[in-house]
Amino acid sequence: MKEFKVTPIRNGTVIDHINMGMALKVLKIIGVKEDVNSTVSVLMHVPSKKAGWKDIVKIEDRELDPKELDKIALISPNATINIIRDYNVAEKFIVEVPNVIKGIMKCSNPGCITNQSEPVETEFVVESKKPITLRCVYCDRLTTEIAENIQ
């Protein structure tokens, strides 16, 4: 009989192929805190045919919104999203890095005007998708430090 480290979920989302070591960042992105009412399972350092090692996050009774998907794409561009409904995979897709990132991360340049209390959303143009490199529309600073700056 096949051994399950974590049992299948009835309804919810399985985020698979997360870059190794990024699972806790994913939890932060999807806002898993004390007030969550459903089960959240985290597998770290799982063998992966594609990448050697990967992380997996399963969250019950919850589907992700587009902003959360964009954030996951930025820190883990190969992550796959499986939406589970009544134990079946109802939808499956790979996250997609958008061409423009608005409001979901702060600029890595401490001298950038967007890090002051101005009434603007941050905005970045994706200059390269491999590795992910973003250019701040305001100060032009290039950054590859994505996980550190996600809000």
Place this chain on the structure above:
Amino acid sequence: MSAGFRGMDVVSIRDFSREQIEHVLKLAEKMVPIARGEERSVMLEGHVLGSLFYEPSTRTRLSFDAAMTRLGGRTLGFSEPKGSSVAKGETLADTIRMVDAYCDVIVLRHPQEGAARLAGHFADRPVINAGDGAGQHPTQTMLDLFTIRKEKKQVDGIHVVVVGDLKYGRTVHSLSEALAMFGAELTFVAPPTLQIPKEHLKAIEGMGKKPKITSSLEEAIKDADVLYVTRIQKERFPDLAEYQKVAGTYRIDLNVLKDVKKDLIIMHPLPRVDEISPEVDSTVHAKYFEQAFNGVPVRMALLGLVLGGLK
């Protein structure tokens, strides 16, 4: 190639094509007699310039003021945030919205990078960036190009050595990208901790140029056509100990200039502290005071274009 200048923000030199910059320089040439006071103009009569300087400036602020006045317009604003609502904690966005209602064009200097781009989002009137932190200073770049073209007749193929604070020096960032666009060969001379940032180097390399990077001025200066000197800016260093390590690294004096080309020109965005010895001022190489004057006709051309007085 002047289509689209009217109402345009002047935030970064990257927003301009070579043809557009050449058009500005051509018009600036025509502005020289007015800038010198030899001819009169009422081209911008009735227009108001809002001049917002959140950081000290002598040349940039006064030359914008002179440019506007020489064309018959008026200037209002502040030369330091003390005494304005900014001191009470008003956001830049709110200040811009207000000034936008009082003026026809806004000139902004601000210590934060990206400030002019932000101002452009909140203003309906054109915004001209007069320096944003360690970011861009496009009108300085245009007057530098104007000076080089005037002295050297062309920019293509000439060897420009840029020395000093290449990390925090905003004039260097804008200028080096524009020089690469115009086909100049570049050498960057700085201590390793103050070398040109990677994003600017990447932009220059993207234009097919391969600049030389060195910390030795002696080596680089021998075949230079233009020596562009910048001040090591104490106010931009987060750590004073870092400043003290590099302050005074390069000093241009007659001894440094003994083996240079006869027609080498020396430029400096000013103010200088001690990076160019006063004895150099009387040599044929010194062009930094002409360069400072050139700010007036270049800014006249830009004001004329964004306000629709010039086409």
